[in-house]
Amino acid sequence: MTWPEAGATDTGLLVLHALRCAGTVSLARLHAITGLDESDVESELIDLGADGLVTRLSGGIPGWSLTEAGRAADSERITHELESAHARARVTAAFERFLVLNPELLDLCTAWQLRAVDGVMSANDHSDPAYDSRVLARFADLDRRAAVVCAELSAALPRFGRYRVRLTGALDRAASGELEYVADNTGSYHVVWAELHEDLLATLGLQR
Amino acid sequence: MRRWIRTISAQAEETAETLGGKALGLVLLHRLGLPVPTGFIITTEACRAFLRDGRLPEGLDDELATAMADLERSTRRAFGGPHNPLAVSVRSGASVSMPGMMNTILNLGLTTEATVGLAAETGDRPFALNSRLRFLTSFASAITNADMDGTGTVHAGHPGRETEDEETRLTESIEAVENLVRERSGQPIPDDVTRQLEQAIEAVFSSWDAPRARTYRELNDIPHDLGTAVIVQRMVFGNRDGHSGTGVAFSRDPNTGENIPFGEVLFGRQGEEVVSGKSMTRPLRELAEREPDVWTGLLDALRRIEGHYRDACYVEFTFQSGELWILQVRPGRFVGGAAVRVVTELVDQRIIGRDEALLRVSPLHLRHVRTPRIASAEEADVLARGIGACPGVAVGRIATTADGAVRMARADPVILVRPETSPNDVHGLAAAAGIVTARGGPASHAAVVARAMGKPAVVGVAGLTIDRDDGSVTAGVRTIPEGTLITIDGTSGEVALGRPRVVTDAADEHVHRLLAWADDVSGDHSAREEAQRLDAAQAALRNR
Numbered sequence: 001m002t003w004p005e006a007g008a009t010d011t012g013l014l015v016l017h018a019l020r021c022a023g024t025v026s027l028a029r030l031h032a033i034t035g036l037d038e039s040d041v042e043s044e045l046i047d048l049g050a051d052g053l054v055t056r057l058s059g060g061i062p063g064w065s066l067t068e069a070g071r072a073a074d075s076e077r078i079t080h081e082l083e084s085a086h087a088r089a090r091v092t093a094a095f096e097r098f099l100v101l102n103p104e105l106l107d108l109c110t111a112w113q114l115r116a117v118d119g120v121m122s123a124n125d126h127s128d129p130a131y132d133s134r135v136l137a138r139f140a141d142l143d144r145r146a147a148v149v150c151a152e153l154s155a156a157l158p159r160f161g162r163y164r165v166r167l168t169g170a171l172d173r174a175a176s177g178e179l180e181y182v183a184d185n186t187g188s189y190h191v192v193w194a195e196l197h198e199d200l201l202a203t204l205g206l207q208r
Numbered sequence: 209m210r211r212w213i214r215t216i217s218a219q220a221e222e223t224a225e226t227l228g229g230k231a232l233g234l235v236l237l238h239r240l241g242l243p244v245p246t247g248f249i250i251t252t253e254a255c256r257a258f259l260r261d262g263r264l265p266e267g268l269d270d271e272l273a274t275a276m277a278d279l280e281r282s283t284r285r286a287f288g289g290p291h292n293p294l295a296v297s298v299r300s301g302a303s304v305s306m307p308g309m310m311n312t313i314l315n316l317g318l319t320t321e322a323t324v325g326l327a328a329e330t331g332d333r334p335f336a337l338n339s340r341l342r343f344l345t346s347f348a349s350a351i352t353n354a355d356m357d358g359t360g361t362v363h364a365g366h367p368g369r370e371t372e373d374e375e376t377r378l379t380e381s382i383e384a385v386e387n388l389v390r391e392r393s394g395q396p397i398p399d400d401v402t403r404q405l406e407q408a409i410e411a412v413f414s415s416w417d418a419p420r421a422r423t424y425r426e427l428n429d430i431p432h433d434l435g436t437a438v439i440v441q442r443m444v445f446g447n448r449d450g451h452s453g454t455g456v457a458f459s460r461d462p463n464t465g466e467n468i469p470f471g472e473v474l475f476g477r478q479g480e481e482v483v484s485g486k487s488m489t490r491p492l493r494e495l496a497e498r499e500p501d502v503w504t505g506l507l508d509a510l511r512r513i514e515g516h517y518r519d520a521c522y523v524e525f526t527f528q529s530g531e532l533w534i535l536q537v538r539p540g541r542f543v544g545g546a547a548v549r550v551v552t553e554l555v556d557q558r559i560i561g562r563d564e565a566l567l568r569v570s571p572l573h574l575r576h577v578r579t580p581r582i583a584s585a586e587e588a589d590v591l592a593r594g595i596g597a598c599p600g601v602a603v604g605r606i607a608t609t610a611d612g613a614v615r616m617a618r619a620d621p622v623i624l625v626r627p628e629t630s631p632n633d634v635h636g637l638a639a640a641a642g643i644v645t646a647r648g649g650p651a652s653h654a655a656v657v658a659r660a661m662g663k664p665a666v667v668g669v670a671g672l673t674i675d676r677d678d679g680s681v682t683a684g685v686r687t688i689p690e691g692t693l694i695t696i697d698g699t700s701g702e703v704a705l706g707r708p709r710v711v712t713d714a715a716d717e718h719v720h721r722l723l724a725w726a727d728d729v730s731g732d733h734s735a736r737e738e739a740q741r742l743d744a745a746q747a748a749l750r751n752r
Contacts, residue, residue, distance in 0.1 A: 057635075
């Protein structure tokens with residue numbers, strides 16, 4: 001049986017859904033998440049704002065986020081996209097495989113942050129390159145298995161392809177010495193992974 | 209001649225390498241004359257053979273049949289039988305601890321027919337159904353490698369209370385799990401006890417090689433070729449009746465080192481539910497009022513085990529109809545100030561000498577002695593307790609949404625309290641002084657993010673619920689509104705109302721004493737860092 005080719009998601013929905021999965025985020029992060037130019041993102045945000053779907057927060061942590069109406073609109077549009085691509089079964093199957101990997105990813109993030117020395121869990125101060133490279137090697141191993149899941153997802157819905165790019169990008173930067181790209185900044189492997197988790201739940205209409 | 213199986217008894221003489229650490233603990237309990245459910249061990253050697261050949265080793269089936277027949281004889285119950293059915297637990301037990309990595313199957317043997325038998329025997333059909341449901345969920349999770357706990361949510365309700373509603377709900381849950389397994393694995397859960405047992409053993413052996421377990425070993429320098437043993441024991445039912453339950457206990461308080469038993473108990477429930485943090489537990493001391501005989505037995509057990517280890521200890525226990533059983537034991541492995549306090553008090557009790565006290569504390573423990581802590585759980589009004597996921601104390605007003613946290617944080621510090629967290633909460637986490645979640649363990653999203661941000665965090669506060677409409681938070685019998693001032697301790701996992709006293713020198717007196725002994729040993733009384741003073745003493749002792 002062949003499936004109809006799912007088309008590219010329209011840019012308005014890409015921006016809307018990025019806010020659904022990533023929470024309150026800046027323009028720069030929306031660019032990183034969607035792969036769209038900042039100017040294109042901004043123009044979509046203006047349109048979405050005019051429709052009352054997104055709002056701009058000022059203050060200590062500025063950024064864009066969804067309104068209640070935006071959340072509802074995203075849910076409706078993303079479900080529609082899933083159903084019209086006949087992708088539910090494939091995304092569900094991939095999600096189940098994702099859930100097997102998820103605890104391992106969280107273990108790895110914890111091992112990156114904390115290290116047991118003499119039975120005491122202490123912050124990993126990254127002074128032991130051998131330990132760090134061992135953890136990163138396991139990240140790379142997990143990432144190879146995650147790649148299979150990501151490939152299944154982007155075959156079902158092309159917009160999932162961004163996660164592959166972002167996950168690999170984060171790991172490459174971590175491997176080249178930007179250690180904060182493992183679990184400590186907004187583009188880190190952990191953050192991208194958590195967005196993918198949220199995306200799968202939102203796409204399938206599931207609760208955590 | 210038994211090749212693959214050993215009886216759990218005081219006479220077992222092999223090492224953890226063959227029997228596994230958990231089984232060795234059970235052997236110790238036998239030697240101390242403490243109550244351990246009857247059972248046997250399948251050795252790590254059998255696991256290695258299984259992993260090498262992809263099937264259970266030759267001859268194991270005969271040995272299993274004999275071992276189960278012995279178990280039937282000694283318990284006077286029948287495995288898979290319609291009358292007096294025998295149920296067993298099947299647990300992993302490697303020679304090194306790999307917490308949460310491998311499978312446990314409870315109530316194995318409760319086939320459809322045996323469940324009817326158990327209901328008839330006890331006159332308590334909800335109990336029998338509940339036990340079968342727990343068997344199915346644990347078995348299904350083990351063979352499909354997925355967490356099935358949400359599928360047939362297990363709640364004992366009020367043990368012994370028979371309502372048709374409860375039976376209907378349990379029956380529906382049982383069907384849901386059976387269907388899910390058929391869907392996932394293409395095969396039903398076997399209703400034949402021998403098949404159940406073999407599959408369970410295979411699942412435990414296989415879990416040794418699960419990618420997550422491999423990763424854990426890589427990170428912790430554990431060789432991949434050790435394998436795990438399997439422990440099969442007669443089931444004791446913490447969900448049997450109103451005088452049953454399950455719990456965990458430390459002989460001393462692991463947060464402070466104080467010499468009073470500390471732990472949690474869950475009345476009317478079974479096994480893993482305490483450890484998994486999925487249910488609302490009660491403080492251990494409630495056992496003293498509700499089950500005084502069990503309490504006395506537990507205190508006696510803790511005392512005897514401490515005497516053996518000459519150290520604080522940890523046990524997992526179950527009581528069925530007022531009868532206590534110990535299921536697992538290990539040394540306490542305290543850290544930080546608690547470790548220091550325990551060794552100095554053991555010296556006072558003349559259980560160990562000063563030299564041994566000095567050697568037992570890692571200089572690294574001293575680094576954690578100064579982490580801020582809630583001064584005393586006794587004097588603080590502790591609302592709830594979870595798992596400390598990022599050390600430190602935070603004080604703030606409760607916010608129950610990320611947006612609320614951002615808004616409220618403009619005026620005052622806030623503590624974000626959530627069922628669990630997702631990327632949608634991160635701006636709230638960033639605005640908050642500390643984080644509390646009802647679900648999740650030390651590797652949950654909330655825990656990872658809290659550590660990345662360096663914020664005190666308490667996760668896995670079982671039984672904590674948040675009202676989505678008015679933002680109030682309920683823990684146990686108390687409900688408090690959003691905006692209430694609370695204090696959280698990311699070491700002990702305590703969540704206290706108001707602003708209790710916070711100290712950074714909880715173990716000061718004990719640290720000073722230990723370090724004075726250290727200086728006496730090293731002969732160096734100059735002013736140095738604490739860790740250096742202990743280091744020097746340990747070096748001197750090792751060179752003696």
